[in-house]
Amino acid sequence: MQSQNVVAIADENMIASNGGDKAETTFGEQRFKVFTAKQLGQIPQLNRLSEQQRFDMKVVASVLPFRVNEYVINELIDWNNIPEDPIFQLTFPQKEMLAPELYDKVATVFSLNDKSALNDTIREVREALNPHPAGQMEHNIPTLDNETVQGVQHKYRETVLFFPSSGQVCHSYCTFCFRWAQFVGDKDLRIAAKESGQLQDYLRAHPEVTDVLITGGDPLVMKTKNLRAYLEPLLSPEFNHVRTIRIGSKALTFWPQRFVTDEDAADLLRLFEEVQAAGKHLALMAHYNHWRELEPEIAREAVRRVRNTGAQIRAQGPLLANINDDAEVWARLWQTQVEMGIIPYYMFVERDTGARHYFEVPLVKAWEIYQDAMQRVSGIARTARGPSMSAHPGKVEIQGVTEINGEKVFVLRMIQGRNPDWVQKPFFARYDEQATWLNHLQPAFGEEHFFFEET
Ligand SMILES: *Cc1c(COP(=O)(O)O)cnc(C)c1O
Ligand code: SF4
Numbered sequence: 001m002q003s004q005n006v007v008a009i010a011d012e013n014m015i016a017s018n019g020g021d022k023a024e025t026t027f028g029e030q031r032f033k034v035f036t037a038k039q040l041g042q043i044p045q046l047n048r049l050s051e052q053q054r055f056d057m058k059v060v061a062s063v064l065p066f067r068v069n070e071y072v073i074n075e076l077i078d079w080n081n082i083p084e085d086p087i088f089q090l091t092f093p094q095k096e097m098l099a100p101e102l103y104d105k106v107a108t109v110f111s112l113n114d115k116s117a118l119n120d121t122i123r124e125v126r127e128a129l130n131p132h133p134a135g136q137m138e139h140n141i142p143t144l145d146n147e148t149v150q151g152v153q154h155k156y157r158e159t160v161l162f163f164p165s166s167g168q169v170c171h172s173y174c175t176f177c178f179r180w181a182q183f184v185g186d187k188d189l190r191i192a193a194k195e196s197g198q199l200q201d202y203l204r205a206h207p208e209v210t211d212v213l214i215t216g217g218d219p220l221v222m223k224t225k226n227l228r229a230y231l232e233p234l235l236s237p238e239f240n241h242v243r244t245i246r247i248g249s250k251a252l253t254f255w256p257q258r259f260v261t262d263e264d265a266a267d268l269l270r271l272f273e274e275v276q277a278a279g280k281h282l283a284l285m286a287h288y289n290h291w292r293e294l295e296p297e298i299a300r301e302a303v304r305r306v307r308n309t310g311a312q313i314r315a316q317g318p319l320l321a322n323i324n325d326d327a328e329v330w331a332r333l334w335q336t337q338v339e340m341g342i343i344p345y346y347m348f349v350e351r352d353t354g355a356r357h358y359f360e361v362p363l364v365k366a367w368e369i370y371q372d373a374m375q376r377v378s379g380i381a382r383t384a385r386g387p388s389m390s391a392h393p394g395k396v397e398i399q400g401v402t403e404i405n406g407e408k409v410f411v412l413r414m415i416q417g418r419n420p421d422w423v424q425k426p427f428f429a430r431y432d433e434q435a436t437w438l439n440h441l442q443p444a445f446g447e448e449h450f451f452f453e454e455t
Helices: 002-014 035-040 042-050 053-059 070-078 087-091 099-109 115-127 133-138 196-204 224-235 267-279 297-308 327-339 363-375
Strands: 032-035 067-069 152-154 158-161 211-214 244-249 281-287 312-319 343-350 383-391 394-404 407-417 425-432
Touching: 032 035, 032 070, 035 042, 035 053, 053 099, 067 070, 070 087, 099 115, 152 196, 152 407, 158 196, 196 224, 211 224, 224 267, 267 281, 267 297, 297 312, 297 425, 312 327, 312 363, 327 343, 327 363, 363 383, 363 394
Parallel strands: 158 211, 211 244, 244 281, 281 312, 312 343, 343 383
Antiparallel strands: 032 067, 152 158, 383 394, 394 407, 407 425
């Protein structure tokens, strides 16, 4: 399939993977080895599953991105606890991730051995999965001198997102990823940058931007020298308005070797130091879903090394059915993060795309889990905001459920807004037990529109 080609090219060009600096570490050499949909049959642990289960997996992996590396398979998944194991759910496709009618559609064609029919069906099913939630494609791509700036999204005044073209894969893929459409091989769907020059031009023209968030995929699949080509220019005085550089990554979970044993690990840490030395803040926005990701010794060592550079690690991740819809899991995740010097930052609501029906949690339940988890930890661990929906108007936080003048309502606020004036204004929606996203909510008190919908 198309997607496999993309992944294969990506591997060659990007992943620095061979070898370790033995003088510097007690961790042995570790080679990055990844399995994609085509290689599902080569994962020995899957032999425990029935033939039907393996077939189901292949069917789902033909639609949603699948990519998992040996470290995740050997160190993070508890194979005595499948399919319930949270990291197994996080990385391996499950039949129920496709709605029954979509699953049947693909499964039927799958057995026919007709490649073009299969590709057509896959395309059709992907289209049915809302590949671009929150108007990502149409609304957030900026222009400069009347030309669109590729690889840049500018939604909130102070923060620019940058998608380097060579950072659009990850060391493994999450089954729930809202960026899944970028990975499945359709060039038109990929939001990617050709070069850092355009980013610099854009930032020069936008002195209001204080934060650049390098994201993906996972920008840390890039070799350090490539990442450096994007970051170093931003350290010059003409970009003094850029105060914080954030890197969004799940490498601390999926490939902590990136910071410890990869041949350019030391250089990566040096780059982090250089950003700090230039007077800017470097924040590693680490994606975590479960405290188990923090347990392997090499994952802990990676965190120590990043922190030693002066960079800060902030943690964020979505609340997901079948993975972490449990207050105890979140409390332990936040508490462990605090002990390791990681700052809890966001709890997200799973977005309305891909396999969302499998992972979604009603907003009221999300809030209950958040509240319950908060109550189990001290103030130091209560820095994660949420549950937060990254919707078209902005990041909307569910603050709670209450009753006003006899009407049961959700209390909401915007943490980030397309219009900065909207931020931190409380607003209210009618209580709805089933709602899982902002577009399911109606304004409370008989009003016709939410305040940000008024034109
Ligand atoms: C979350 C987010 C940001 C960063 O917002 P902060 O509140 O500064 O963390 C920027 N752009 C987009 C599109 C986002 O979703
Ligand atoms: S690490 Fe992030 S971008 Fe990569 S698959 Fe997971 S959620 Fe998506």
